Each structure stands twice: as structure tokens, then as C-alpha cells.
Amino acid sequence: MSPPRVWITGAGGLLGSYLIKTARRYAPDWQVIGLQRSDLDLNDFAALRNRYLADSPDAVIHCAAIAHPPACQRDPEHAHRVNVDVTCQLAEFAVAVPLFFYSTDLVFDGKRGNYIESDAPNPLTVYAATKVAAEQTVLANPRHTVLRLSLNFGKSPTGNRGFNEQFRNELTAGRDIALFTDEYRCPAAALHTARATWELLNQRATGLFHLCGADRLARWEIAKLLLPHWPPLPGRVTPDTIKNYQGPPRPADSSLNCAKVQRLLSFRLPGMAEALAQYPEEVR
Numbered sequence: 001m002s003p004p005r006v007w008i009t010g011a012g013g014l015l016g017s018y019l020i021k022t023a024r025r026y027a028p029d030w031q032v033i034g035l036q037r038s039d040l041d042l043n044d045f046a047a048l049r050n051r052y053l054a055d056s057p058d059a060v061i062h063c064a065a066i067a068h069p070p071a072c073q074r075d076p077e078h079a080h081r082v083n084v085d086v087t088c089q090l091a092e093f094a095v096a097v098p099l100f101f102y103s104t105d106l107v108f109d110g111k112r113g114n115y116i117e118s119d120a121p122n123p124l125t126v127y128a129a130t131k132v133a134a135e136q137t138v139l140a141n142p143r144h145t146v147l148r149l150s151l152n153f154g155k156s157p158t159g160n161r162g163f164n165e166q167f168r169n170e171l172t173a174g175r176d177i178a179l180f181t182d183e184y185r186c187p188a189a190a191l192h193t194a195r196a197t198w199e200l201l202n203q204r205a206t207g208l209f210h211l212c213g214a215d216r217l218a219r220w221e222i223a224k225l226l227l228p229h230w231p232p233l234p235g236r237v238t239p240d241t242i243k244n245y246q247g248p249p250r251p252a253d254s255s256l257n258c259a260k261v262q263r264l265l266s267f268r269l270p271g272m273a274e275a276l277a278q279y280p281e282e283v284r
């Protein structure tokens with residue numbers, strides 16, 4: 001009998017590539033079909049349908065998205081098309097099988113932090129609003145799963161998708177960066193996010209989960225953890241406060257409480273410092 005097939009959309013991105021890299025170890029029973037943009041433009045619904053019918057996957061992990069909030073802010077229509085309409089199409093095709101959708105901690109307004117799954121979202125940006133809309137469709141099907149993530153670090157195939165890569169690229173280009181000492185997230189290694197996703201799929205876990213690193217860190221603290229892993233770079237890093245920020249609204253504290261998902265996992269989700277100590281090569 002042939003093994004069950006799992007589709008991974010966005011396979012050329014950060015998380016999609018980690019799911020592919022880790023599949024042999026954490027999902028040996030699955031036949032993994034990774035879809036990059038060059039294989040299939042998900043915006044082409046006719047092509048998407050044909051490919052879905054041809055592959056007939058037994059599960060879908062949907063990673064493809066416009067995942068860069070400023071890009072969504074610049075072109076809300078395109079962001080809605082990719083982040084919401086494509087997700088709805090996939091959820092429709094995958095009505096009878098598990099579908100995993102990645103959402104974001106930015107669905108919250110960040111006024112409080114330590115959010116649990118039953119807290120009410122209040123998206124401040126286009127990116128976050130598209131994620132909230134897509135979540136609702138996905139969660140309407142009791143077979144489907146939403147994982148809300150915080151910042152993920154690692155090495156992406158294009159070298160510019162992890163926040164660590166974007167940060168390092170800026171400094172390498174000689175651009176100075178001001179980082180907030182009072183804006184909080186719970187960063188995680190893409191490696192751990194991928195492992196957790198495979199474990200949840202293998203258990204057929206459904207519904208809504210927060211999946212992130214164990215520690216709540218300010219952007220400035222995140223930078224201080226990363227910098228010792230790199231040689232001196234031409235750009236400089238300085239502390240700043242969100243009170244000085246001017247631009248589209250951003251949540252001050254979108255830290256997540258991941259106790260619910262932790263109970264299902266075989267491993268403890270570490271904080272960023274511990275994850276980096278264990279896997280320094282993930283940011284080098």
C-alpha cells in the first residue's frame with residue numbers, strides 16, 4: 001500500500017523548507033509533496049484544483065502566504081487574495097482531510113500579552129486581518145487546524161525570510177537598526193515549529209493552538225542574543241522605544257501562551273536563548 005501523501009504549500013519559504021527538511025525524521029510515514037511557486041501559482045484556482053485532484057493528498061500543511069506585513073499593508077487586495085482566498089479554496093478542496101494553517105501572534109492588539117487561544121483577536125494591520133479571516137474559514141471545519149506562530153528564526157532557501165536573516169542582511173548592508181526595548185514576541189526556531197507541526201499532524205490534533213518559544217522577549221533582547229553569533233558587521237544596533245514609532249499600528253506585546261500545545265508535544269518548547277545554545281548553526 002502506498003504511504004499517505006501530504007501537501008506542503010510554500011515549500012520554498014522558511015517554514016515550508018523546514019517541514020521538508022525534517023519530514024524524514026518526524027514524519028517518516030508520509031510521502032511529502034512540496035509545492036513551490038515555480039511548481040504552481042496558488043492564485044490560479046483552476047490549476048490548483050487540477051493539481052489537487054491529481055495528487056489527491058491525505059493532508060495539507062499550508063505555508064504559502066504573503067507573510068511580510070509591510071507587503072500586505074502596501075497591497076491589501078493581493079494580500080487578501082493569497083492569504084484568505086487561496087486558504088479558503090484549499091480548505092474547500094481539503095474538506096475531508098486534515099489541513100494545517102499557520103496564523104500569527106499579530107492577530108492580537110498587543111495591549112496585554114500572554115494571550116491564550118480563547119482571547120479575542122483584534123487585528124491592527126492588513127496582514128493580521130487577512131489571517132483572522134482565514135482562521136475563521138479553517139476553524140469552521142472540525143478536521144482542520146490553525147497554529148498561531150510568533151517570530152521564527154532559521155535559514156530560508158532564499159536567505160531573507162527568517163527575522164534573523166533579515167536583521168543580519170540589513171547590518172551587512174551597513175544599515176543601522178533601532179530596536180524596541182518595549183515590543184514583545186516569543187521567538188521560536190523554525191526547526192521546533194516544524195517538529196511540533198509534524199507531531200500534531202501525526203496525532204490528528206485539530207482546532208486552534210498557540211505555538212511559539214517559551215520566552216517573551218523584546219526586539220532589543222532578541223538582537224542581543226543574535227549578535228554574538230556573527231562577526232562584526234558594518235551596521236549598528238541601537239535601543240529605541242515603541243513610543244517613538246510612527247507608521248501603521250503595531251502591537252506592543254503579542255506574546256503567546258503556548259501551554260495548550262505544550263501538553264500535546266513530546267518535547268519542551270524552549271525559549272530563544274536555549275534554542276540558540278542548542279542549535280547555533282541555525283543563525284550562522
Ligand SMILES: NC(=O)c1ccc[n+]([C@@H]2O[C@H](COP(=O)([O-])OP(=O)(O)OC[C@H]3O[C@@H](n4cnc5c(N)ncnc54)[C@H](OP(=O)(O)O)[C@@H]3O)[C@@H](O)[C@H]2O)c1
Nearest residue numbers: 010012013014015037041042064065067102149151152161
Ligand atoms: N516566519 C515567521 O516568523 C512567521 C510568523 C508568524 C506566522 N507565519 C506564517 O507562517 C506561514 C509560513 O511563513 P514563512 O515564514 O515560511 O513565509 P515565507 O518564507 O515568506 O514563505 C511563504 C512562501 O509562500 C510562497 N507563495 C506566496 N504566494 C504564492 C502563490 N501565489 N503561489 C505559490 N506560492 C506562493 C512564497 O513564494 P515567493 O517567495 O515566490 O513569494 C514563499 O515561498 C505564513 O502563513 C506566515 O504568515 C510565519
